[in-house]
Amino acid sequence: MDENVQNYSRYGSHYNRHRNVETMHAHTPASSWRRRLLTKILLTCLVFVVAIAVGIGAALVDMSNRDANSEAFTTGPAGCVSSWFDNKPGGQDDWRLVLVNADNPMEPTEPDLIELRDGQFVDERCYPDLQRMFDDARSAGLRPKVNSSYRSRERQQQVLDAKIAEGTAAGLTEKEARQQALRTVAEPGTSEHETGLAIDVTSEQGTWETNTAVHQWMAEHSWEYGWILRYPQGKEDLTGIDYEPWHFRYVGEDAARDMHESGQCLEEYLADLPS
Template identity: 35%
Template structure:
C-alpha cells in the first residue's frame, strides 16, 4: 500500500510547516522591532524639535515676565541710547555707590559671591556722566601717548572697545557694578566667573556683556560687569540667553 505515508515523511512535513511558521513569526517580529526603533527615534527627534520650537515660542510670548520695558530697573543706556545725567539716589557699599533701591541686592549678591571666592570685591558702581567723560578722555590720551601714530578718532574707537563715552555708560544708572576677584578686566578665574554668573539672577543681576553678544550689546566680553534688572527679568534673560537689548526689544514686541 503505497498511499499510506510513512512516519519519516510525516515528521519531515511537520518540520517544514514549523520552520515556515517560525520564519514568518521572526520576519514579522523583526519588522516590528525595526518599526519600534524607528518610532522611538522619530519621537526623540520630535522631542528635540518640540523643545527648540517651544523655546522660540516661549521667547516670543508665554513665559515673558509681566514687567514693563519702561520699568526703572530696565533703563537702557548704551552708545545708541546716550542719556543725560540721571542723578540717582545713592547708597555707599564698601568703596562704591549704587542706586539705593538695589543696595540690599548688591550686599547679598556680594556676600554670595564671596562665599564662592573670598577675593570677590566691588570695583566700580555709579559713575557720573562728568566722571565718565574724564575717564574716557584719559584713556584716549593714554592710547595716543602709547601710540603717537593714532589719530584722535582712531584712539577714541580703540577706547570704545573697553570704555564708554560720556552718556553711554551703564555705570551712570547706578544699577551696574564691576565685581571681580582681581582688579583687571577678564583676568578672574573662569570657573569662579561661571559660578558667580549662575547665581546672579537670584539677586536680580545678569552678566551684562557675555561672550557672543557683542553684536547686540556693542561691548566686548566683560567678566566683571553685572547689571541689576530685577529677579524675574534676570532669570528670564538667563534662561533664554537674551542680552538686555534683546530682552527690551522682546518686551516691546509684546506690548509690555
C-alpha cells in the first residue's frame, strides 16, 4: 500500500473517531441539561422555603405559648407624670413608696402604662414583677386575674358614685351612703389606683370572696415579688380603708420584705424611714 494512503487511513480513522464524538454531543438535546439544572435550582429553592416556613411556624408557636400566660399586650397611653414618678429608688422619695390616702392626695397624673388583659393597665415599671408573680401562682395551679388596676381621676369618681348609688338603693340617705362608700372606695385624688401601682386581684372567674385560694396565695407570697396586701386586717385605723384581701400594691422587693417581716402597713413603714 502506498505510504501516503496508509497515513491517510491512519489519520482518517483518528479524525472519524473524534468526529463521531462531536456528532454524538451535537445530537444530545441542549434542553436536557438545562432541565436538570432547573430542577436542581427548584428543589434547592423548595428546601429553602420549607426551612423558612418551619422556622416561622416554630417562632409563632413560641410567641403563642408566651402570650397564653403573659398579662401584657401593648404599651398604654403615656401622659403628664407628676414629679414623684421620676424619683429614684431608695428612701421616702422612692417612686415605689409614694403614699396616697385621704391625708396625702395626689395631683392628676398618668404614668407610663402597659396594657394587661381585659383592658387593665399598670405602671410599666411594676409589670415584670407582676408577671413573675402570676406565672408562679399559675404554676401552683391557681388562676389569678387583675380585676381592677389603673384608674383615671374621672374613672375613680365613677366608681365612687356607683358605690354611693348602691347605698341609696339599699335605703341609706345620701350622707350615710357616701360615708359607707368611702370605707371601701377612696375619693378621687386619694386612690392608689391612680398611681398605676395598685391592683385588685380575683380568681379568673372574677369572684370577690375574701378567702379564696388565690387570695390566700397572694397574701402569703406577694411580698416575694415586691407586692403587699395594702389594707390588712387590724390596720383600718391607719389606712382609713376596710380590710381588702384583693387589693395589692407594688412597693419593690426590699420594702415588701421589710413590711412582711415587721407586720407593718405602708403608713407605719414610711413613718419609720429616715427623712
